[in-house]
Amino acid sequence: MSKLSAWFGGTFDPIHNGHLHCAREIASLLDLQNVTLLPNNVPPHRPQPEASATQRVELLKRAIQDAPLFSIDCRELERDIPSWTIDTLTLLREEVGEKAPLAFIIGQDSLLSINKWDRWQEILEYCHLIVAQRPGYSSQHADNKVQLWITRHLTDAASLHRNPCGGIFLADTSLYTISATDIRRRLHHSLSCHGLLPDAVIEYIAETGLYRPR
Secondary structure (H helix, E strand, O other): OOOOEEEEOOOOOOOOHHHHHHHHHHHHHOOOOOOEEEEEOOOOOOOOOOHHHHHHHHHHHOOOOOOOOOOOHHHHHHHOOOOOOOHHHHHHHHOOOOOOOEEEEEEEHHHHHHHHHOOHHHHHOEEEEEEEOOOOOOOOOHHHHHHHHHHHEOOOOHHHHHHHOOOOEEEEOOOOOOHHHHHHHHHHHOOOOOOOOOOHHHHHHHHHHHOOOO
């Protein structure tokens, strides 16, 4: 039986300890051997990243340099078009084969806006969704039809390993209040981010002047 593979997409502007701690918790909970970080290039529903693609990749490399759990996939950064998750999932499914279990990690905030994603109702044809808790977000979708879709696909951990796709797993992760938006704000105001970012990331930001005060 193929091992469950998990991919964690995001802008990572910058990657922070909330991302890393959450991914580690999910890996421990689900016995994952690897979590692949998938940085977005041109996020369709969000403002453009402040850091360049090259800088964000370097931030990722620094953040995981002593963490063998993680790897990086830069395929979305090689596109000059918006990063539609469904397109990446289609490619990943072709690569792992139709029977291998494949999961995509998202935050609770993303689940509550999933009906804004391109071809969102097709996503579970290619992968499972692992949903990490986020503080301050409702457990119910505002749209009853979308909530019914979510409820219909809820599954348990064993099913993620047993089936190639089709499930939504609500992971019982810690509530991390760290956000990249707040980190950028702190850096713009020359405030410390000790404990919010890996030390190697803080060093890179200091070396390059990234997110400098405004």
